[in-house]
Structures are given as C-alpha cells and as structure tokens.
Amino acid sequence: MQKNENIKNYVIVGGGTAGWISAAILARTLHNTEHTITVIESPNIPTIGVGEATIPSIVDMLEFLRIPLKDFILKTNATFKLGIKFVDWKEKNHHYWHQFGHIGNKVDAQPFYQHWLKHQFINPTFELTDFSPAIALAKQNKFFIPDPKQPSNLSKSAYALHFDASLVAKYLTEYSTALNVKLIQAHVKDTLLDENGNISQLTIDGHESIKGDFFIDCTGQSALLINKALRVGYENWQHYLPVNKAVAAQSELITPLSPYTESIAHEHGWRWRIPLQNRTGNGYVYCSDYCSDDEAIGLLKKNVPNIITEPRVISFTTGKRNKVWHKNCLAVGLSSGFLEPLESTSIYLIMKTMLNFVQSLPTKEMAEPTINEFNRLIDNEYYNIRDFIILHYCETKRTDSKFWQMWQNLAIPESLKTKLDLFKCQGRLYENHYDLFASESWYAVLEGMGVRPKSYDPIIDKSLFDKIEKAFTESAKALQINASKTLDHAEYINRLKH
Numbered sequence: 001m002q003k004n005e006n007i008k009n010y011v012i013v014g015g016g017t018a019g020w021i022s023a024a025i026l027a028r029t030l031h032n033t034e035h036t037i038t039v040i041e042s043p044n045i046p047t048i049g050v051g052e053a054t055i056p057s058i059v060d061m062l063e064f065l066r067i068p069l070k071d072f073i074l075k076t077n078a079t080f081k082l083g084i085k086f087v088d089w090k091e092k093n094h095h096y097w098h099q100f101g102h103i104g105n106k107v108d109a110q111p112f113y114q115h116w117l118k119h120q121f122i123n124p125t126f127e128l129t130d131f132s133p134a135i136a137l138a139k140q141n142k143f144f145i146p147d148p149k150q151p152s153n154l155s156k157s158a159y160a161l162h163f164d165a166s167l168v169a170k171y172l173t174e175y176s177t178a179l180n181v182k183l184i185q186a187h188v189k190d191t192l193l194d195e196n197g198n199i200s201q202l203t204i205d206g207h208e209s210i211k212g213d214f215f216i217d218c219t220g221q222s223a224l225l226i227n228k229a230l231r232v233g234y235e236n237w238q239h240y241l242p243v244n245k246a247v248a249a250q251s252e253l254i255t256p257l258s259p260y261t262e263s264i265a266h267e268h269g270w271r272w273r274i275p276l277q278n279r280t281g282n283g284y285v286y287c288s289d290y291c292s293d294d295e296a297i298g299l300l301k302k303n304v305p306n307i308i309t310e311p312r313v314i315s316f317t318t319g320k321r322n323k324v325w326h327k328n329c330l331a332v333g334l335s336s337g338f339l340e341p342l343e344s345t346s347i348y349l350i351m352k353t354m355l356n357f358v359q360s361l362p363t364k365e366m367a368e369p370t371i372n373e374f375n376r377l378i379d380n381e382y383y384n385i386r387d388f389i390i391l392h393y394c395e396t397k398r399t400d401s402k403f404w405q406m407w408q409n410l411a412i413p414e415s416l417k418t419k420l421d422l423f424k425c426q427g428r429l430y431e432n433h434y435d436l437f438a439s440e441s442w443y444a445v446l447e448g449m450g451v452r453p454k455s456y457d458p459i460i461d462k463s464l465f466d467k468i469e470k471a472f473t474e475s476a477k478a479l480q481i482n483a484s485k486t487l488d489h490a491e492y493i494n495r496l497k498h
C-alpha cells in the first residue's frame with residue numbers, strides 16, 4: 001500500500017455566499033490538520049447580492065459548523081421560514097402552501113395523503129396543508145422551535161431562515177478567518193494548467209502567482225476556473241425553464257412579520273417577497289422573450305410599495321455544469337449551475353456540494369471513480385430539483401398572457417412525465433433516497449396546482465373511514481388552536497435579542 005499524498009493547499013476563488021460557505025465547511029472539517037485554505041475575492045466584481053431564502057438544511061449546516069443559531073440570526077437580520085405561499089400559480093385568486101416538515105401522520109402504515117385523498121372523494125372538508133403544523137403556524141404569523149422534550153402536535157414542523165446575504169458572507173468570513181482561512185483581495189487574471197490538465201497556479205493583480213493543490217471555483221456566473229480554464233461545458237435547461245432574468249430591490253419592513261416566503265405569479269413570471277428583521281427582499285423573475293427590463297422594473301415598482309434600493313437587473317441561464325468536479329477543480333455556487341429561486345435551492349446545493357466533498361476528499365492522485373460518483377450524485381440533485389420546479393408551472397390553468405400560454409405547450413422532462421403519469425392514476429409517488437423534495441412536498445405542490453389522481457390506493461379501504469374522518473376533524477382543529485397559543489413570529493425574534 002502506498003502512502004497518501006494529501007492535498008495541503010486549497011484555493012477558493014470567489015467571496016460570495018458560495019465562496020464563504022465552502023471556506024467554512026472546509027475549514028471546520030480540516031481543523032487541526034496540516035493544510036492551508038486561501039480565499040481570493042475580487043475587489044472589483046461585486047457578489048450577486050441576492051439569495052436570501054433557504055430550506056431547513058441551513059439549520060443542519062449551522063450545527064455542522066457549530067455556529068449558535070441565535071448568534072447567527074441576530075447578526076444576519078434573519079427571520080424564520082416555515083414554507084412558501086404560492087399565490088396565483090394555478091389560476092388567479094387562488095393560493096396554496098408548500099410546507100416545511102410533515103403533513104399529518106401515516107394511518108395504518110399508509111401515507112396520510114392517500115387517506116386524505118379518499119376523504120376528498122367522499123367528503124371534501126379539509127385542505128391538505130390544514131394538517132401541516134408549519135402551515136398552521138405560518139397562517140397565523142406564529143413561530144416556535146419544537147422542543148424534543150415537550151412533544152406536541154406542532155412538533156413535526158420544520159423551519160429554515162431568511163437572511164441578509166451580505167451579512168451572511170461577513171459572518172462566514174469572520175468564522176472562517178478565525179479558523180485560519182487566509183483572505184486575499186485580488187482579481188484573478190490568469191489560470192495556468194500543468195501537463196496533466198490540472199490547475200497549477202493562478203495569476204492575480206500585480207502578477208503575483210498563487211499555487212495550490214486543489215481549486216474551488218466560486219466565481220459565480222463567470223465560472224473562471226471550471227469553464228474558462230478547464231472548458232467544462234454547461235447543460236442548458238432554458239427549453240424547460242425559460243425564465244432568464246430577475247429584477248431585485250429591497251423595500252421597507254412590512255408588518256406583521258410573516259414566517260414564510262411569498263411567491264406571487266404575475267403576467268410574465270413571478271415575484272418573490274422575503275421578510276427580514278429590518279427590511280424586505282423583493283424580486284420579479286421573468287422571461288426576456290415576453291417582458292423588457294424596463295417593463296419588469298415598472299411591474300416591480302407597481303407591486304412593491306416603499307422600495308428603498310435602486311432595482312437591479314440580473315440575467316441567468318438555467319442549467320448545470322456537465323461535471324461540477326473536473327481534474328483538481330470543484331465548481332460550487334453559480335459557477336456549477338442555476339435553477340431559478342422558486343424553491344430556494346441554490347444555497348442548499350452549495351452546502352450539499354461541499355458536505356459531499358468533505359466526505360470524498362481527494363489525494364493529489366485524484367481518483368476518477370470518486371469524482372465520477374460525486375458528479376453523479378450532484379447531477380441527481382439537480383434533476384430532482386429541476387423537475388420539482390417545472391411542476392410549479394407545467395400544470396397551470398393560466399392562459400391570460402403569452403408567458404402562461406407558453407406553458408400549455410412546453411415539453412417536460414421524461415422523468416417528470418413518468419412521475420406525473422404514475423401519480424395521476426392512484427396518487428402513488430416513488431421516492432429515491434437522495435431526493436431533496438420528499439413525497440410530502442410533491443403532494444403539496446401537486447394538490448396546490450390542482451393535480452388530483454383519478455382514484456386512491458385500494459389498500460386504504462381496509463381502514464375504517466368514519467374513525468379516520470373524526471380524527472381528521474379533531475387534528476386540524478387542534479393544530480389551529482395550538483398554533484394560536486404560540487408566540488408571534490416578530491415577538492419570538494424579539495425575545496432572542498434579550
């Protein structure tokens with residue numbers, strides 16, 4: 001057996017959310033080992049500055065980094081998020097919720113959804129998310145963190161955070177530099193490759209060269225290392241997800257402070273609303289074939305009162321890098337791909353890529369089988385998220401504009417078609433263990449978009465319908481009552497401050 005030639009010098013290019021999450025996860029993992037981690041961030045190129053809504057895995061990442069939740073919340077102006085409210089997606093004047101955490105409990109070992117479905121066919125009284133603890137809280141602008149020692153019917157809620165992206169980068173810069181990450185503020189001008197096609201060094205301002213064993217490309221959409229130097233191509237998914245622009249602006253704080261993200265469908269796309277402690281983040285996401293930048297800015301201003309920053313237009317191309325890990329370079333963040341922010345999945349993909357990476361750390365030899373498996377797993381994440389996002393559009397009943405009419409004819413991926421066909425028969429969903437969005441998320445969006453199976457699973461007829469119906473009524477009522485007894489979201493955050 002040969003002795004490992006370990007990677008000693010990691011170089012991360014880019015100081016946005018991706019760069020600093022990468023630095024923090026790497027520094028925490030390699031703490032007390034012989035290594036250097038250097039972050040190079042350009043003083044001339046700003047970060048993208050959006051990316052303020054997350055999903056519950058953000059809380060796991062903070063735990064992994066051993067960052068106290070309270071400290072993080074107070075220093076990043078964060079608020080809590082219990083799910084997303086989708087307004088006008090199925091049709092105008094309709095809304096639905098996508099919850100975090102569970103909806104109901106299994107009955108007789110069968111999915112709650114199936115029992116609820118039978119109930120809908122016989123006696124449609126309750127909406128699916130009436131059985132979600134997170135949505136019971138969200139609807140009343142309430143929040144609490146379930147205490148495992150005091151279980152209640154609200155315990156199965158889960159939460160994520162909304163935060164100020166620039167304060168998060170600052171927080172993680174301080175965290176990482178305290179763990180000996182070195183920061184160089186300079187512009188990378190050139191990338192040199194060795195005879196094997198690996199990156200050997202970078203040239204920065206002033207012609208200084210920075211050597212490294214492994215390079216992490218967090219340069220955002222410019223993909224300086226993975227694309228410009230290593231020529232790894234991009235799989236463009238605009239034919240599935242044609243929105244390609246967003247205009248973002250901040251507005252004044254709105255009360256009451258809602259513990260959820262809002263996603264409101266509009267004529268040419270949709271608009272997000274992300275409440276923070278001190279302000280609100282807003283953006284209008286659209287397709288340039290149907291809406292000019294000026295029109296989008298006008299629509300944002302019309303729909304968002306009290307804007308406090310100049311609206312900023314951002315372009316993007318939905319898709320993913322053919323390989324996120326190639327040679328001695330890993331692409332993380334926007335350099336690795338982008339799926340529109342409808343389900344707040346980009347920061348999750350940054351964390352997931354890095355958490356997978358620290359479990360697959362290479363030696364200088366760069367084992368191809370490890371790299372191939374790593375890339376396969378990240379590809380699966382992208383496919384699963386892509387299909388889930390398309391689901392929000394492809395079943396719409398809206399035809400009130402060219403944008404929505406387009407969705408009536410747009411082809412969907414075969415993987416999504418198979419899933420929908422299966423679901424439409426008897427409401428069955430088949431999960432892969434690596435799917436980010438579990439069946440309960442799919443049920444919520446399918447139901448929200450008005451996709452109902454023809455019938456329910458026949459096994460449900462084994463259970464006693466009357467008994468279950470009674471339990472449904474009691475449980476939906478009890479959730480509402482218990483939610484009403486918890487603290488207002490704003491008050492919960494206030495108490496963290498004292």
Ligand SMILES: Cc1cc2nc3c(=O)[nH]c(=O)nc-3n(C[C@H](O)[C@H](O)[C@H](O)COP(=O)(O)OP(=O)(O)OC[C@H]3O[C@@H](n4cnc5c(N)ncnc54)[C@H](O)[C@@H]3O)c2cc1C
Pocket residue numbers: 013014015016017018019040041042043044045046047048049050051052053054165186187188189218219220221222224246248283314316332333334335341344345346347348
């Ligand atoms: C409209 C929109 C809304 C979004 N909303 C969400 C959301 O709600 N939730 C979510 O999870 N994600 C969201 N995202 C995605 C999220 O913003 C990004 O995934 C995240 O900010 C990571 O960006 P990044 O660090 O890869 O790139 P950037 O923020 O663009 O950072 C790039 C860094 O690279 C540096 N750099 C570039 N070139 C060089 C060079 N030559 N030399 C040195 N340094 C260089 C820059 O200075 C900068 O520091 C959204 C994205 C968009 C476009």
